[in-house]
Amino acid sequence: MAKLIVKSPYIKCGGGQSAGGYLKYIATRERVEIIPDDRPPTNKQEQLIAKLVEDFPDAKELMEYEDYLSHPAKATASALITLVLESNWDRVQGMEGYAKYIALRPRAERLGEHGLFSDDATVDLAAVADELDHYTGNVWTHIISLHREDAERLGYNHAEAWRTLLRTHRNDIAAAMKIPPEDFRWYAAFHDEGNHPHVHMMAWSVKPNQAYLSKDGIQQIKSTLTNQIFRQELLHVYKQKSKSRDELVAEARKAMLELVKAMQEMTCIHPEAEQMIWDLSRQLGQVGGKKTYGYLPKPMKKLVDEIVDQMARLPTVDTCYQTWWELQCQVENYYSEGKKRLRPPLSQQNEFRQIKNAVIKEAEHLRMNRFSFEDEEMQDDGEQISTYDMSYACLDLQSVANDDSFSLKERDEAAEQLEQLAEDGDAYAQYIIGTAYRDGGLLIPDTAKAQKLLERAAEQDLDAAQYALGKLYLSDDADVHDSAKGIYWLKHSADNGNDFAAYRLGKEYLSGKNVSKDTSTAAEYLRQAADNGSAYAQYLLGKLTLMGEGVPKDMDATYEWFAAARDNGHAYAEFFMKRMERGEQEPPSVLLSATRLLYHMGNIFRDNAPAPAATGVQIDRKRLARLRQKRIALGHKPDDHELEQQQGFSMKFHM
Numbered sequence: 001m002a003k004l005i006v007k008s009p010y011i012k013c014g015g016g017q018s019a020g021g022y023l024k025y026i027a028t029r030e031r032v033e034i035i036p037d038d039r040p041p042t043n044k045q046e047q048l049i050a051k052l053v054e055d056f057p058d059a060k061e062l063m064e065y066e067d068y069l070s071h072p073a074k075a076t077a078s079a080l081i082t083l084v085l086e087s088n089w090d091r092v093q094g095m096e097g098y099a100k101y102i103a104l105r106p107r108a109e110r111l112g113e114h115g116l117f118s119d120d121a122t123v124d125l126a127a128v129a130d131e132l133d134h135y136t137g138n139v140w141t142h143i144i145s146l147h148r149e150d151a152e153r154l155g156y157n158h159a160e161a162w163r164t165l166l167r168t169h170r171n172d173i174a175a176a177m178k179i180p181p182e183d184f185r186w187y188a189a190f191h192d193e194g195n196h197p198h199v200h201m202m203a204w205s206v207k208p209n210q211a212y213l214s215k216d217g218i219q220q221i222k223s224t225l226t227n228q229i230f231r232q233e234l235l236h237v238y239k240q241k242s243k244s245r246d247e248l249v250a251e252a253r254k255a256m257l258e259l260v261k262a263m264q265e266m267t268c269i270h271p272e273a274e275q276m277i278w279d280l281s282r283q284l285g286q287v288g289g290k291k292t293y294g295y296l297p298k299p300m301k302k303l304v305d306e307i308v309d310q311m312a313r314l315p316t317v318d319t320c321y322q323t324w325w326e327l328q329c330q331v332e333n334y335y336s337e338g339k340k341r342l343r344p345p346l347s348q349q350n351e352f353r354q355i356k357n358a359v360i361k362e363a364e365h366l367r368m369n370r371f372s373f374e375d376e377e378m379q380d381d382g383e384q385i386s387t388y389d390m391s392y393a394c395l396d397l398q399s400v401a402n403d404d405s406f407s408l409k410e411r412d413e414a415a416e417q418l419e420q421l422a423e424d425g426d427a428y429a430q431y432i433i434g435t436a437y438r439d440g441g442l443l444i445p446d447t448a449k450a451q452k453l454l455e456r457a458a459e460q461d462l463d464a465a466q467y468a469l470g471k472l473y474l475s476d477d478a479d480v481h482d483s484a485k486g487i488y489w490l491k492h493s494a495d496n497g498n499d500f501a502a503y504r505l506g507k508e509y510l511s512g513k514n515v516s517k518d519t520s521t522a523a524e525y526l527r528q529a530a531d532n533g534s535a536y537a538q539y540l541l542g543k544l545t546l547m548g549e550g551v552p553k554d555m556d557a558t559y560e561w562f563a564a565a566r567d568n569g570h571a572y573a574e575f576f577m578k579r580m581e582r583g584e585q586e587p588p589s590v591l592l593s594a595t596r597l598l599y600h601m602g603n604i605f606r607d608n609a610p611a612p613a614a615t616g617v618q619i620d621r622k623r624l625a626r627l628r629q630k631r632i633a634l635g636h637k638p639d640d641h642e643l644e645q646q647q648g649f650s651m652k653f654h655m
Helices: 020-028 043-055 057-061 063-070 074-087 089-093 098-104 125-133 148-154 159-168 170-176 215-229 231-264 271-284 298-312 315-332 354-367 392-402 408-423 427-439 447-458 463-474 483-495 499-511 519-531 535-547 555-567 571-581 588-607 621-633
Strands: 004-007 010-012 138-146 184-191 198-205
Touching: 043 057, 043 074, 057 063, 057 074, 063 074, 074 138, 138 148, 138 215, 159 170, 159 184, 159 198, 159 215, 170 184, 170 215, 271 298, 271 354, 298 315, 298 354, 392 408, 392 427, 408 427, 427 447, 427 463, 447 463, 463 483, 463 499, 483 499, 499 519, 499 535, 519 535, 535 555, 535 571, 555 571
Parallel strands: none
Antiparallel strands: 004 138, 010 138, 138 198, 184 198
């Protein structure tokens, strides 16, 4: 496993001790070729190593110690003894000569008369040594080491590479040592030593007693340098992790369907999970305040944990979790080598604590008897427009605006001409530019302009514009939210034959969020969409007739609606049909609780893969989250890319 070793002892200056000698040593010691000696170590070497390990236990963390244990020989023994003495210079022989040691030591790469380098192009060894001879504060003597194969592979087998690295990150190292950049002083030399080429770095503050280096600070230095040295390899790992994440999502959704099948065949273990969720829902009614994991009493927290771990026993979820865990360990090994890691139960994995609140949400869903829609996978084509009635001018302009082969100037000019068409009264141009202002694709987002343009198109009876406008008014955007207008325009769109608008109205009347709850009216709109082949409307009508809400309870009608939805590809409809055939009478919300929870788990797994620390192009994840929330507020689903689904027009982002 590739890794970086960082040791950070310090020399306490003053009282007759200085670090000048050490500086001179690392800078000027002559470079000599050492012939590997594979003969067994001498008795003196073995005795000295035993003593050094006893006196300095952290010597066991060195790569040289690993080499000595795996291949005891004179050469490996010598390398270990040397580095242990270097790491504990002040305790072994005082300060005299340490600067000279790192400068002059055999195999120190010389950059002129010595091997010392720093921020300046040239270093006056005598002047620096004199400064250290009169310094009264602590001087840290960082030793940064790589495996030979890593140094050769990654290009850190010469002084210039290390000089560039340390110059680049000197402020990061200063911050870790609690030293302001302007007060930070450092000098280093590269030693091309045996199996572990390394750098000696001396670092201190011009103001004695200012610096402070904790274990966290040492880890911070190590992480910073590791991210840079192993950047490409870490990027590869993160790419693997990202791929695994994507596969995890796919597998989790596949597992959802497999769960449905297993339930049909009575081979699934998750009736237990369903029962526990049902038990939790009843218990939630006995507690006040927030219904989140952190606010629940311990017995209820334990039940939540049991539900999570029950779901995690599903083979596909377990496999996905194991894949994620192995990649997580691989990344962490770059920063803390040799640490044994046992995979915790999923309920105890902090990065997936959202799953616990997903469990509580499902249980609360049951307790409140909230109607669920199971339409996460629905592709919203309600804003799809036909090019048949579009003018040639509008068609040509939107084609240019959408074509990446044209220059940005040409595409911007096309957008400007579309705006002019919109101003002249073209309903399609009004719709195209209105949605562009709404979504911030080709144009800078402007909700006010979007609203006005969509209204003009909607008033010309363009059903897609009416649907888009209805969603805009029903969004959580405070600048445009108007429930009455939202319902008004959805009704107009539905009256003009937009089945997605009819389906949306059905949901609105069922949920009662933006309009008074009315299951009878909901059923009417759902029937409109269902008669035109909407699998999701057919499915909801099946649930309504199963429960007898808004329509008479009718098992024959239920079966027919579910059958129609199944034939149109709705997986949950098949699930209910099989349950009905077995004579099971539980409420639909109970039957679906474990299945929905599995879907939540897939999304949570997807969203919790860590991002690379430093990979060139940086993505502001917080900004991305805000943009995603904005789109949801405007009426889109989290994965709704409706503009990309429009016939002949898909806005591309550029500013």
